[in-house]
Every structure is written in structure tokens, then in C-alpha cells.
Ligand SMILES: [Fe+2]
């Protein structure tokens with residue numbers, strides 16, 4: 001059975017491929033596809049994974065740093081929403097998003113997930129996977145793409 005880590009890692013790969021595509025095609029449509037993947041991903045991680053991990057005293061700092069990185073990604077994404085794809089700072093903002101996401105994905109996969117694996121049972125990680133899929137589905141229904 002799939003664990004939450006399998007699902008999140010697969011989404012990390014999808015998002016980084018999409019960001020590379022956005023760097024090539026410079027289109028706002030591609031950005032909105034990235035946003036539609038990223039928004040429920042960040043919200044789902046916070047609601048279903050980070051919330052459990054931060055209950056452990058020794059993981060609190062790691063999780064709080066991960067929240068900060070989420071906020072950085074959200075703020076870059078928010079700025080991109082109001083920029084024209086043809087504007088002069090569009091490409092540099094997409095590059096900022098690329099760097100911010102790449103850095104966060106690396107920290108998550110190399111620090112947060114290994115720490116979570118030590119804390120949560122395999123059963124729990126499978127259970128969170130199911131909750132995450134349900135959450136992501138209803139999030140997307142409530143936030144349709146423009
Ligand atoms: Fe993630």
C-alpha cells in the first residue's frame with residue numbers, strides 16, 4: 001500500500017517538471033496548473049502531516065522551518081498570480097519559485113520524511129495517504145482553476 005511519502009514525492013516530481021515547463025513556455029496557464037497542484041499539496045501536508053510531527057518536541061524546530069518555507073512558496077505564488085506572463089519580472093519570479101520549491105523539496109525528502117518515518121508507523125503513513133487523497137480531492141473541488 002502507498003504511504004503518504006510515496007504520494008508527496010510523486011507530486012514533488014510533477015511540480016518540478018511543471019516548473020521546468022513554465023520556464024520554457026513562459027505561460028500563465030502553466031503557472032495556474034502548478035498552483036492547482038501546489039496549493040492542496042501544501043495545505044494537505046500542513047493539515048495531515050506537519051500537525052502530527054509538531055507534537056513531538058524534538059521535531060518542532062524542523063517543522064516550524066518547513067512552515068516558513070511553505071509561506072515563502074505561497075508568497076511567491078501570490079505575486080505570480082498578479083503578474084502578466086509577458087512582463088519583465090515574470091521569468092525571474094518563476095525562477096524564484098523554482099529555487100524555493102527545489103530547496104523545500106530537498107529538505108522535506110531528506111529531513112522531514114525520514115524524521116516522520118521514525119515517528120509514525122507504516123500503518124499510520126498509509127492511513128494519512130488515504131486522508132490526503134480525500135483532502136486533495138475536496139480542496140480541488142472547492143478551488144477550481146481560473
Ligand atoms: Fe511537499
Ligand SMILES: [Fe+2]
Nearest residue numbers: 042045070108
Ligand atoms: Fe512541504
